[in-house]
Amino acid sequence: ALESMLSYPMYYTLLDVFAFHHSMRGLESRVAEYKQKFPDTSVLGTFLDNHDNARFLHKNGDHTAFKAALTWTILAEGIPIVYYGSEQGFAGGD
Numbered sequence: 001a002l003e004s005m006l007s008y009p010m011y012y013t014l015l016d017v018f019a020f021h022h023s024m025r026g027l028e029s030r031v032a033e034y035k036q037k038f039p040d041t042s043v044l045g046t047f048l049d050n051h052d053n054a055r056f057l058h059k060n061g062d063h064t065a066f067k068a069a070l071t072w073t074i075l076a077e078g079i080p081i082v083y084y085g086s087e088q089g090f091a092g093g094d
Contacts, residue, residue: 007044007078010034014048018069019060027072047081048073049090055083057091 013030016022034041048069049055056066066089074080085092 002043004043004045004079006050006081007034007046010044010046010076010078011048011053014069014072015056015059018065018072019056019062031076041077042079044078045081046073046076046078047083049083049086050081051083054093055086055091057089058093061091063089 010030013026017024017026034044038044056069070086073082
């Protein structure tokens with residue numbers, strides 16, 4: 001069994017940085033915090049969209065920002081989780 005959990009703090013940081021145009025330093029700070037608090041950050045599930053929250057494109061319709069955030073999700077350390085419909089640019093809300 002793989003012991004893991006969803007990385008909600010990173011989810012909110014991704015939204016801040018890519019959807020709401022906050023500083024990229026937020027990602028740097030979150031990664032540094034994770035490295036201090038978690039013995040193995042490779043088992044954290046990183047996601048941009050899920051069934052519990054409005055989709056990224058509902059909050060910000062900029063497809064370039066969405067693709068940048070999705071790229072981070074896929075390439076950053078952790079388990080990338082791509083919610084169905086993200087690949088087609090779904091923008092569902094609450």
